[in-house]
Amino acid sequence: xxxxxxxxxxxxxxxxxxxxxxxxxxxxxxxxxxxxxxxxxxxxxxxxxxxxxxxxxxxxxxxxxxxxxxxxxxxxxxxxxxxxxxxxxxxxxxxxxxxxxxxxxxxxxxxxxxxxxxxxxxxxxxxxxxxxxxxxxxxxxxxxxxxxxxxxxxxxxxxxxxxxxxxxxxxxxxxxxxxxxxxxxxxxxxxxxxxxxxxxxxxxxxxxxxxxxxxxxxxxxxxxxxxxxxxxxxxxxxxxxxxxxxxxxxxxxxxxxxxxxxxxxxxxxxxxxxxxxxxxxxxxxxxxxxxxxxxxxxxxxxxxxxxxxxxxxxxxxxxxxxxxxxxxxxxxxxxxxxxxxxxxxxxxxxxxxxxxxxxxxxxxxxxxxxxxxxxxxxxxxxxxxxxxxxxxxxxxxxxxxxxxxxxxxxxxxxxxxxxxxxxxxxxxxxxxxxxxxxxxxxxxxxxxxxxxxxxxxxxxxxxxxxxxxxxxxxxxxxxxxxxxxxxxxxxxxxxxxxxxxxxxxxxxxxxxxxxxxxxxxxxxxxxx
Amino acid sequence: xxxxxxxxxxxxxxxxxxxxxxxxxxxxxxxxxxxxxxxxxxxxxxxxxxxxxxxxxxxxxxxxxxxxxxxxxxxxxxxxxxxxxxxxxxxxxxxxxxxxxxxxxxxxxxxxxxxxxxxxxxxxxxxxxxxxxxxxxxxxxxxxxxxxxxxxxxxxxxxxxxxxxxxxxxxxxxxxxxxxxxxxxxxxxxxxxxxxxxxxxxxxxxxxxxxxxxxxxxxxxxxxxxxxxxxxxxxxxxxxxxxxxxxxxxxxxxxxxxxxxxxxxxxxxxxxxxxxxxxxxxxxxxxxxxxxxxxxxxxxxxxxxxxxxxxxxxxxxxxxxxxxxxxxxxxxxxxxxxxxxxxxxxxxxxxxxxxxxxxxxxxxxxxxxxxxxxxxxxxxxxxxxxxxxxxxxxxxxxxxxxxxxxxxxxxxxxxxxxxxxxxxxxxxxxxxxxxxxxxxxxxxxxxxxx
Numbered sequence: 010x011x012x013x014x015x016x017x018x019x020x021x022x023x024x025x026x027x028x029x030x031x032x033x034x035x036x037x038x039x040x041x042x043x044x045x046x047x048x049x050x051x052x053x054x055x056x057x058x059x060x061x062x063x064x065x066x067x068x069x070x071x072x073x074x075x076x077x078x079x080x081x082x083x084x085x086x087x088x089x090x091x092x093x094x095x096x097x098x099x100x101x102x103x104x105x106x107x108x109x110x111x112x113x114x115x116x117x118x119x120x121x122x123x124x125x126x127x128x129x130x131x132x133x134x135x136x137x138x139x140x141x142x143x144x145x146x147x148x149x150x151x152x153x154x155x156x157x158x159x160x161x162x163x164x165x166x167x168x169x170x171x172x173x174x175x176x177x178x179x180x181x182x183x184x185x186x187x188x189x190x191x192x193x194x195x196x197x198x199x200x201x202x203x204x205x206x207x208x209x210x211x212x213x214x215x216x217x218x219x220x221x222x223x224x225x226x227x228x229x230x231x232x233x234x235x236x237x238x239x240x241x242x243x244x245x246x247x248x249x250x251x252x253x254x255x256x257x258x259x260x261x262x263x264x265x266x267x268x269x270x271x272x273x274x275x276x277x278x279x280x281x282x283x284x285x286x287x288x289x290x291x292x293x294x295x296x297x298x299x300x301x302x303x304x305x306x307x308x309x310x311x312x313x314x315x316x317x318x319x320x321x322x323x324x325x326x327x328x329x330x331x332x333x334x335x336x337x338x339x340x341x342x343x344x345x346x347x348x349x350x351x352x353x354x355x356x357x358x359x360x361x362x363x364x365x366x367x368x369x370x371x372x373x374x375x376x377x378x379x380x381x382x383x384x385x386x387x388x389x390x391x392x393x394x395x396x397x398x399x400x401x402x403x404x405x406x407x408x409x410x411x412x413x414x415x416x417x418x419x420x421x422x423x424x425x426x427x428x429x430x431x432x433x434x435x436x437x438x439x440x441x442x443x444x445x446x447x448x449x450x451x452x453x454x455x456x457x458x459x460x461x462x463x464x465x466x467x468x469x470x471x472x473x474x475x476x477x478x479x480x481x482x483x484x485x486x487x488x489x490x491x492x493x494x495x496x497x498x499x500x501x502x503x504x505x506x507x508x509x510x511x512x513x514x515x516x517x518x519x520x521x522x523x524x525x526x527x528x529x530x531x532x533x534x535x536x537x
Numbered sequence: 538x539x540x541x542x543x544x545x546x547x548x549x550x551x552x553x554x555x556x557x558x559x560x561x562x563x564x565x566x567x568x569x570x571x572x573x574x575x576x577x578x579x580x581x582x583x584x585x586x587x588x589x590x591x592x593x594x595x596x597x598x599x600x601x602x603x604x605x606x607x608x609x610x611x612x613x614x615x616x617x618x619x620x621x622x623x624x625x626x627x628x629x630x631x632x633x634x635x636x637x638x639x640x641x642x643x644x645x646x647x648x649x650x651x652x653x654x655x656x657x658x659x660x661x662x663x664x665x666x667x668x669x670x671x672x673x674x675x676x677x678x679x680x681x682x683x684x685x686x687x688x689x690x691x692x693x694x695x696x697x698x699x700x701x702x703x704x705x706x707x708x709x710x711x712x713x714x715x716x717x718x719x720x721x722x723x724x725x726x727x728x729x730x731x732x733x734x735x736x737x738x739x740x741x742x743x744x745x746x747x748x749x750x751x752x753x754x755x756x757x758x759x760x761x762x763x764x765x766x767x768x769x770x771x772x773x774x775x776x777x778x779x780x781x782x783x784x785x786x787x788x789x790x791x792x793x794x795x796x797x798x799x800x801x802x803x804x805x806x807x808x809x810x811x812x813x814x815x816x817x818x819x820x821x822x823x824x825x826x827x828x829x830x831x832x833x834x835x836x837x838x839x840x841x842x843x844x845x846x847x848x849x850x851x852x853x854x855x856x857x858x859x860x861x862x863x864x865x866x867x868x869x870x871x872x873x874x875x876x877x878x879x880x881x882x883x884x885x886x887x888x889x890x891x892x893x894x895x896x897x898x899x900x901x902x903x904x905x906x907x908x909x910x911x912x913x914x915x916x917x918x919x920x921x922x923x924x925x926x927x928x929x930x931x932x933x934x935x936x937x938x939x940x941x942x943x944x945x946x947x948x949x950x951x952x953x954x955x956x957x958x959x960x961x962x963x964x965x966x967x968x969x970x971x972x973x974x975x976x977x978x979x980x981x982x983x984x985x986x987x
Contacts, residue, residue: 156740158872162707163587171590243872245953352589357598456924456949459867459876461838462548462596463580468589477596498951500588502869504876504921507949512980524928525843525862 014149021145028139029182035131035199036189039122041079042072047118056104056111060090064115076116080195083112112195117202117215124199131203136228143232150239157243159500161352161469169423170349176423184420191411194218211264212271223263226342230258233345240348246495246508250334254341262338275301277308280336282315284375285437287410291402292386321444327510328451329441330493339430342419343471344494347427351471351496354426360473364433364490371409372439378405409434428471432490442489450510451493457483458524459503466497466506480505483523485516539563541852542624542634544614548838549819550640551575552845553852554607560853565606566632568624570613572664574599579838581667582700586707591664617794619812636852639791639802639810639817640845643784643836645697650780652754657686657762658778661701673777674708686710686776690765692751693782694721696868699734701779702743703871713765713773714743717750717782726916727883729892730901733918734870737899741871746771754778784836786821799823801834806858808848816852818844828861830880837866863931864914865924873899878927879914881905891937891968893961895919902944902961906937915940920957921949926983938973941965945978 045065049057067086073079087108094102104111124131154160169175189196197218204216204224212220234255241247257280266276275297283289289312298305323331333340354360378401385391385398392398418430431438445451457480466476472490476497479486486506498506541557543550546569554565580594602609613627617637624632645660647653659669671677674686687710691701694716702712718724720731721738738745749767757763757776764774786801797803797811801823808816819841824833843861850857867876885905894901900919906912911934915927926947930940940947944958958975966973981987 156737156872159588161586161588165584165590166587244951245955246951249953454923454949456921458839458865458924458928461579462577463583464577464589464593464596465580465583468593481596495951502874503867504874504949507921507923508952512984515984523842524924525839525865 010152014152017145018149018153021142021147021149024138024142025146026142028135028137028142031131032135032139032200033182035124035135035203036196037075039076039120039124039199040072040074041076041116041119042121043069043115043119045069048115051114051118056106059102059104060087063090076196076198079116079119080109080112080193083115083195084108087111109193109195113198113218116195116198120198120202122199122202125202128203128205131199132206135203136224140228140232144235147232147236147239150236151242154239160240161500164349164352170352172353172424176350180420180423183422184416187411187416187420190218190222191415197221212267214270220267223267226338227259227263230255230341230345233348237345237348241499244499247499250495251344253335254337254344257336258338258341274304275308278338279308279311281338282320282332282437283312284372284379284440285337285339285435286312287375287378287405287436288402290379290382290386292382295386320441321448324441324444324451325449326451328449328491328493328508329438329445329489330451330491330508332441333431333438333492334494339414339418339435340492343422343427343431346419347422347471350422351427352468353424354428354432354471354473356467356470356473356475358475361475364473367433368435368439368442368490371413371434372436374405374409375436378402409436426471426473428473428492431492432472438490438492445491446487446489448513449487450513450516451487452509452511452516453479453486453491453497454507454509454511455480455483455485455521456503456505456507457481457521460505461503463502465500465502469496469500471496476506482521484518484521487517539635540633541565541636541638542632543567543638543640544617544624545569545640545642545819545821546571546575546609547578547640547642547819547841548575549642549841549845550638552842553638553640553818553849554845555605556846556849557852558605558607560849563636563852564608566608566610566634568610568612568614568626568632570611570627573609573611574602576664578662581661581664582704585667585670585704614790617791617796619795619815622814635814637815638848638852639788639815639821640819640841641787641821643820644787645780646783646785647780648782650751650754652756652762653780655754655756655762655778656760657776658754658780660780661697662784670704674705674710688713688773688775689777689779690715690751690773690775691779691781692765693780694718694723694747695725695781695783696722697784698779698781699738699870701781702738703741705777705779706741706743710777712743713775714738714745715749715751715765715767716745716747719748721745721747723883725883727881727885727890727892727903729894730875730903730916730918733894733899733901734873737871737873750782751778751780784820786823786834786836788821807851807856808844808859809851816848818848824859828859831861831864839865863928865928873918874921875916875918876922877914877916878922878924879905879912879931881914881916889913891941891965893957893964895957895960900957902957904937904940910936910938912937912940922947923949923983925985929985938971942973943976943982945975946983948978 048061048064048069052061063086068082091103164170200221201216201218204221208214208216208220234251237251238248261280262278266278270276288294298309334344381393381398381401384393413434414430421429460480462477462481464477466480470476471494472492474488474491476486493508495508498508541563543554546567550567554567557563557565574595575597576594577596580589583589584591584594614624615627616625622634624634643662645662657673660666675684689705689710690713691698692715702714705712720728721734723731735745749769752766752768754762755764762776762778764772765778766772788798788802791798801821802810802817803825804810804817804822805825808818808822810817820836827833844859847857847859863879865878881903890903890905892903898919902920903916904912905914912930941962944961962973962975
């Protein structure tokens, strides 16, 4: 039986690596050719009028053997056009699209590849095979892992989970994936077209890179959630929490927005909350909501209620965990795909200091950016204190919205642990954390007397909290960063830790007493 | 400024140092030859199993010691001259002290078995033992496919023994576990508790031999362990032998120094030895008159910590008696957690104890009372209890009835876990013809407000 399971696991790994390889190699296949009709179909009227002729002249009818060449040539045409317009001071003739976004419109119509011709097959060879391989890899755990319990054997011996060569390869792949996804949409046309069958079925529109990303997100989370169910079977808290994040991802982050889009309503993720949802107050979003009648007004009010009412009230009663490890999509990925890497977070005091500056810095940045946005929206003045609001938004979107939350936030899982974004960057986590620290019933209670300072709790804390430092002195843990994943309490071999909601009185203990030394009172603490 | 020297950087010595530093500005030196920095000994098993790296077992970052002006001396003490108040180190250096604290811990018992010094036979206590175990099973640079150890014998039916068994199984080494007693950890656990752990060991494919022990260890012809002959006459071929038959105080180097030593360093209730300004704490200390119901030597983490706190108080001015309060302890046997509070003897008259075991799961609770139904102790397996609440019950001399009724206050299991209070109370009522009702959890009671 054990041998059979091990073989299944190896087969799963082979299938999974094959699927990833096929997926990656799609970037390099397919030919591109656009006719004049294609150019007209791909561009909006204004762009076609401005640059259509040049494009047809320069690249029309030519065949390009890969996405890179096509992108380069179209890019040259666009640059030439814009340079000329700018040099002549004809600002109304400039095409302001990002270069790769512009090219992507043409790539989408010009692509000819096997993926375009048989998307179903390639969807199966990537998503299907990958998910199948993943399942074959994780399901044997039911037998291989033995009776329910803590299953961390060998994680620090493995090159995958201890920053070994596998970890670094995964790191490289993830970082590259996010860079390509966010910044080079013109290279990912094959990825988008293989989702066409599903995209048409769900929203009656062709697939695009965000549909692809949503689908990938849901697939990865599903497989890795199954892994969680097996790893933590016997631990109801972990199972419920994992089910919850998976549900909110599939229903709220993926299906509802796509279905709204099918019925030509503004798509919205109703569990996403400003400032994580940093463009909620952007002019175009406000305009969209206001232009969509009752539904739009509902969206606006729901968004405001989340920020003003739901966050403080829920954090007061349950701690920030209700969001971070039960609802949030970023948290959901961290708790499923990220779980094998949770132990890699830095627990040093120095890391905590950096964390506090960074995360609150991002919150301040988000508030400034949003204030400028609202000022511009209400006043119509595009500048505030001489700085262009659009530039602030663009900078935030690039640095925080894309690089920090995506490229670093997920890409760095295999080297810095699963919650890099949540810990160092998420402005919503900062907001939730402030409420949690100062006005909440949530705490991790410690049976300080029973602590043996083993360090399992700290090691497996994805947020890098040195849980042991509190546990060994019998002090409740009320840290703002705690997302309430509950793993510290799970891995504790002595039953020292319990996540719970209780009265505010006695929640914060400045001078904890450890049971078992009658007559000794502790004065101030040496570590502070 | 007084110079306090602490020999040993385990939990006892380090707790003493930290608490002295909190209270006064004496110069503090800690001497250890085991590791440069304090680590959690109880966590060594997790390093071997790959749950943690060694650095994770250090409760304080390396800068901590300098910041708190605690000098660390990475050296071995060869000899202490009490008259001159000086300590001689292996490096040739010597140190003088004003106050000396022995916190030298334990060493694994070796009973002079034939073959105990063969390569592949070892105890498990120190950091060096961990390195040796790694070397004995998977020497660095040797791929898994070339591993020579496929079977091990572990002797000794206590906590370290079962930990070593779990460690070896985590690396897929087949283990034969020899336990001298009739039941596992039978000198501490009542038979039902032992049975639960034995059943659980079977789930993990441990080959458990009760009432058997090592007669001799034989070599494989190359100076390494080859087989074990047990007292019942079994021959078990193996490549590794774990000798985990208890520990004893690590005091041999002090035997002829003038310090009063029995099994451990003899101390009074203030943890003072027979020599002025010299204290002993933790595993190496033997109490001349232990508190009621306690043993003279208690080699557990918590006792080391409590003694360290007490001795710091005494050294910094307020002479303080060692009063450890109610006994408590905990352990984890593979996947089953165990906590104990108060006094639960291994043999109890049936009228003084109530036991409930879950029909399928590894969940068990035992309460012990005196003849007036006053609660004396609780054992739990697979249930976590809130230390504060149980400790208060014991201090307030609550009845066993009260404890059973108010189990919800004491429950410390993670949220959403299946609760057993209703079943336990129902079973209790049946046994004692009572009509108790489980009380709902009440925060005011938990916090001691009512």
